[in-house]
Amino acid sequence: MAAAPQTRQNVREKMIHGVLFACGMVSVLTTVGIVLSFLSETVSFFSEISLWQFLTENEWTPMFEPAHYGIGALASGTFLIAAGAALVAVPLGRASAIYLSEYAPDRLRRVIKPVLELLAGIPTVVYGYFALTFITPLLKRFIPDLDVFNALSAFIAVGIMITPMISSLSEDAMLAVPRSLREGAYALGATRMEVAIRVVLPAAFSGVISSIILAISRAVGETMIVALAAGSTPKLTLNPLQSIQTMTGFIAQVSQGDLEYGSLGYQAIFAVGMSLFLITLLMNLAARWLTSRFREAER
């Protein structure tokens, strides 16, 4: 009599275990799926276009005659946006982090942090709109040569968007530095700025760098801001005043049109997507390796 409900319960427990395991597998399958699906289209792509051509041609004009498939033009657009955004966000983000962790009184910090989170929570399409309708006209007053679509407005907006990321992650890293180190420096007669810059920041270095890498990786994957404000003309250039196209912008542009499944154009967006995936994956892994190294050193 005691055995029957027991085995039924066991069976049920095992079933539930199975179901939950399957849930866990979903995330694994997602990664596997992404890699496989991209890979298959990418392989088809490279059966038509040689890898050499892909990497070394400096024009990207898949829709024109003659079609060129050099990723360089798109990559330079992505790089321009990411570098420009970093230029904006790194000083802003790090300065905010230093202020919040070393200077701000507790009450002020509790007010400012949510405001910064607000910046991070605004949908990117809103930033894109802002870049297009406010930043560009504003800049055009000072820089008459500015194209209507240009990289500058876009990367300013992207920079503002990723600033909270750098600020909040760096601040966490700096707050994790033990008080005893700060006290040691104060006891030697250091000013607050000296303690912040010469002791805390170096001690939190890995954490800060990791936050910057994560933020740049976010900028690399950003689509809507560049789609709205940066333009759709791939160019191998470092001039931020011109219209360019990023890898993400290209994917967004092409997927809006009518896609012939199996066409070279369809495969091209997956080839570009694959490159994007690999780049951001490498950056995220690097950032996380740095944080784990940082946590080890803190003993």
Added chain:
Amino acid sequence: MNAHQIVARRALRQQADRIFKWFFVAAIGLAILALIILLGDIIEQGARHLRWDFIISDTSRFWQKAGILSPLIGSLYVILLTAAFALPIGVGTAVYLEFYAPDHWVTRVLQTNIANLAGVPSIIYGLFGLAVFVRLLAFDRSILSAALTMALLILPVVIVSTQEAIKAVPPALSHAAYALGATRWQVISTVVLPASAGGILTGVILAVSRALGETAPLITVGAWAFTTYLPKSILDGFTVLPVQIYFWSSMPQDGFRQIAATAIIVLLIVLLVMNGFAIWLRNKYQKKAEW
């Protein structure tokens, strides 16, 4: 060390300290200023068109008559379906990781994989959705494809926040239940999940609100630029609010730009309400947990 040099230098260092302090404050001020300008500009552009008509009208070729009914309904369907997919799978995965997964390298790979997926750009998810849901499984450009894609996108966030909520439940509670002879699943379903429900819900709402603002993956998966009908089933075509904003922003006529701003205002209000609700929920739940 020369005492005079020290004193002179000290004054300099103090000045530097003061200057830098203001520099840091200015940095934060700049960030906050950017936020204010952004919001101000949008309100200035779009507030004048914010009428009830705007919300219940359909899109139109004429911006004066265009409204956001279709995108709003589309967004609603998409996020409801997204939540329906993401909640069970996300919570299930979190429960598995916290209670069933053996302390094995496989588990660590699983955890790392989830962290990696959180950092994948949203447009990659869109491409994945295009290849698998739209094409391979032939769901075509539908709400179903969109919801499945978005569910995968927010899954890592739901998993992590659920894990946090579960970890916050004191182990003493589970131990008490085990001691009364409960099986693992009974402990989870009757003690842990109810105790962490508030935190889980907060996490899901925050994740879904993120999904509400997403544009790129939905474009890739095939949201329409222009629909005048309301979707009747999950296999129908659709559009969502952020996508509508995108398309209106890209149109040359100034009028469309303005109503894009109006639509943004609606979107921001919805997001604000959702996030505010989630934070209120989190605070209420945290207070209850203070025993």
Added chain:
Amino acid sequence: MAMAQRMPEQQAATSVFRLEGVNLYYGSHRALKDVTMEIGARMVTAIIGPSGCGKSTLLRSLNRMTDLVPGTRVTGSITYEGRNIYAADVDPMEVRYRIGMVFQKPNPFPKTVYDNVAFGPRINGYSGSLDELVERSLRRAALWDEVKDRLKQSALALSGGQQQRLCIARALAVNPDVILLDEPCSALDPISTAKVEDLMVELKKDYTIILVTHNMQQAARVADVTAYFLNGELVEMGDTRLIFATPRDKRTEDYLTGRFG
């Protein structure tokens, strides 16, 4: 309330610190109560007492480290070489620079040995030879021989006792007149403790040493003057041998004989 103070002869010559009616409040909590005492130059003064009696607070008030805790208030006067260090026109930075501090748990910066010692001089704009200064400070801290080949290695690679002596060298490098030590040996093994104690006795020839310790025997070993604190009050202070042999106050006697604390 008259404090029993029996000073050894050399004390009468110079006192470095003079505290009069000092009260220290952390918010509404009164951590130091009406403390009046004198600390003499070029000797080791030990402050002993049970945990929570305010001895660390007293030490930190001497170099204004208490300022770092928000809501701290000090009344009464603390004068260092005749000047009230809490006067409005006094710069805390200067106070800390002239009065060095070594903490309970060694806290070297995560930099090289060399950079740790050089930190203080560098931020103060020392224009002389840093190499010489670093060597001198390390020799003074009895650490030079052990680290002279590892100057460019990370300070965190040193043992606990070595790290603490490094912190002493770091404090010495800015040439203070006074060195405050807050339970410097409590995290160290007996051998390192002995080394640090010998160091303190050696250093008192040139510096004024003020030591907080919960270890009575340590005070008995190294201190010239001992002060006993209880609940934020100075109970008794004087020549160490006299305090330990014939304490005047019953509370002191109870503590020294281990009846509590």
